[in-house]
Amino acid sequence: MxxxxxxxxxxxxxxxxxxxxxAEIDWVIHPSLRVAPASAEAPPRWDLIAGNAARHPGVATINYIARPHAGAFAARVAFQRADKSRGYLHVHPATGRVQGEQGFVDAQxxxxxxxxxxxxxxxxxxxxxxxxxxxxxxxxxxxxxxxxxxxxxxxxxxxxxxxxxxxxxxxxxxxxxxxxxxxxxxxxxxxxxxxxxxxxxPNLPEPPAIAAPPTTMADATGAAHALPASLAAVRRADPALRIEMIQFPDKTSGAFTFQGQRGAWLVRPRANAVWADAATARVEMISDGHDLNVHQRISEMADPLHFxxxxxxxxxxxxxxxxxxxxxxxxxxxxxxxxxxxxxxxxxxxxxxxxxxxxxxxxxxxxxxxxxxxxxxxxxxxxxxxx
Incomplete structure (x- = not known):
């Protein structure tokens, strides 16, 4: 065989x-994905990234922001246009400057x-x-x-x-x-x-349904304006979380979801998450990769080990x-x-x-x-x- x-x-x-x-193949293909490592040593400025991305022409809603893949990479913002087509913005993690735009389909x-x-x-x-x-x-x-x-x-x-x-x-x-x-x-x-x-x-733990955000927060500008308060609340509630991705509110949930790493070995970022109500900036739930059962832990380990x-x-x-x-x-x-x-x-x-x-x-x-x-x-x- x-x-x-x-x-x-x-x-x-x-x-x-x-x-x-x-990701490195995309880095070679898209010059706007590159940054000088020395200029991006500090943690990402999530508020600047969100604000400038929201003001970028054509951006109707933001789906998520992902931390730079490595030191020479820009942050990536997944967004949606008014016609429902999708794309990515490449944003400098320290200055928040939008360096370029690419389609939704890439090498990754x-x-x-x-x-x-x-x-x-x-x-x-x-x-x-x-x-x-x-x-x-x-x-x-x-x-x-x-x-x-x-x-x-x-x-x-x-x-x-x-x-x-x-x-x-x-x-x-x-x-x-x-x-x-x-x-x-x-x-x-x-x-x-x-x-x-x-x-x-079994599905990873999630909080009870959080009401969809008001209309003022449904678009990219409103959500970006609400992000700093939720980000500050999450940092107070869970200072050990190294944020790798922020998922934005959508039509079904009014929460910002902050995912990352906190010390649990060999788990995907989604295993460590904090949910904050976008309207009130109140932390609704914190999940920890250490609390997963054996079945869930094996599932979360598969991707990091495979790739x-x-x-x-x-x-x-x-x-x-x-x-x-x-x-x-x-x-x-x-x-x-x-x-x-x-x-x-x-x-x-x-x-x-x-x-x-x-x-x-x-x-x-x-x-x-x-x-x-x-x-x-x-x-x-x-x-x-x-x-």
Missing amino acids: GLKLSLFLAFVLFTGTLAVLS RVLRNLHRHLNLPVKYGVPIVGSLAILLLISLATSFVVYRKWWRGFFRPIRWHDARTAWGDFHRLAGVWSLWFVALIALTGLWYLVEQLGGDA GSFAGYWTRIPWFLFGLAMTGLALSGAAIYSHRIAHGARVAAAASPVWNGLWRGMGQWRWLSLALIATGAAMIVRMFVEG
């Missing part, structure tokens, strides 16, 4: 690898959606992609049988005698160093599959490199098979016979792989149209 689905598996692994650094959204569910409806796409986790776990288990005394292979160099030997040595070398990572990605991927098939964790986002670049760069190694394992395993077929047929181990052997070895499964990849790519166009 690793051979039959090697093309599709490599595609999913590679898009996930790129997704780890998707494209790569995450492509990797997670192939841009298909989630109820179909997640099980398709998540089922590969079962294949990864089987490959992990059988690797200990195929590669006997594997612990001796950590420092065994690649022999460049011929293509077949080189591919084999690379496969074993990358495999032994990636054992822990393959297990991690397989287990978190399996968890996503379990969640989608009905094993999702390596829990320790900044100290984890994201190794995750990216090991992701490339896993992609290489999917391709090198198939190449080893193709070289073996070419050798058995007494064909020279050139590139064309190798990939011809791979193509033949995949059988009819190649059309399924190509169809899934093509569908995910084609749905990107739909994302831009609807975005």
Whole structure:
């Protein structure tokens, strides 16, 4: 099965690898997302960011403000126009100056959606992609049988005698160093599959419904004007919260929701939240990641572990490199098979016979792989149209 689905598996692994650094890809694409690190060392000025974003031409409502991704990044403001179309503003975190605007569809959204569910409806796409986790776990288990005394292979160099030997040595070398990572990605991927098939964790705690804000606060200007009072109240009530995102009131809730980190290990920002009534600036509820049950805690840990986002670049760069190694394992395993077929047929181990052997070895499964990849790519166009 690793051979039959090697093309599709490599595609999913590679898009996930790129997704780890998707914010950096956006940083390269959009100059307005960049700031000088020395100018943004202080905590974000949420009030200035909100006020200037609200006054930006075309902004009708603000959905949320996200803290800068890293030191050289601007803050991002998700907004909606009067015609209901969506976009992002890039705002300097210290001065509040709006540096630029971009559409709602960016590298982060494209790569995450492509990797997670192939841009298909989630109820179909997640099980398709998540089922590969079962294949990864089987490959992990059988690797200990195929590669006997594997612990001796950590420092065994690649022999460049011929293509077949080189591919084999690379496969074993990358495999032994990636054992822990393959297990991690397989287990978190399996968890996503379990969640989608009905094993999702109970909802995180939320306060009772807070009445929608008055009309004066329903638009971006009114909400931005109300933010400083709520922000001050939250800082008094929960000074330890490192705010990473502020969700603004909408038609169904009149609360500002402040999400971030407070010390609970390996949880998404939403696990630590404070709700403040936008009309009164009264703190209605505080939730803490330490208070989650085991099921909820596992659910919150999945994303940070899967994408390596829990320790900044100290984890994201190794995750990216090991992701490339896993992609290489999917391709090198198939190449080893193709070289073996070419050798058995007494064909020279050139590139064309190798990939011809791979193509033949995949059988009819190649059309399924190509169809899934093509569908995910084609749905990107739909994302831009609807975005």
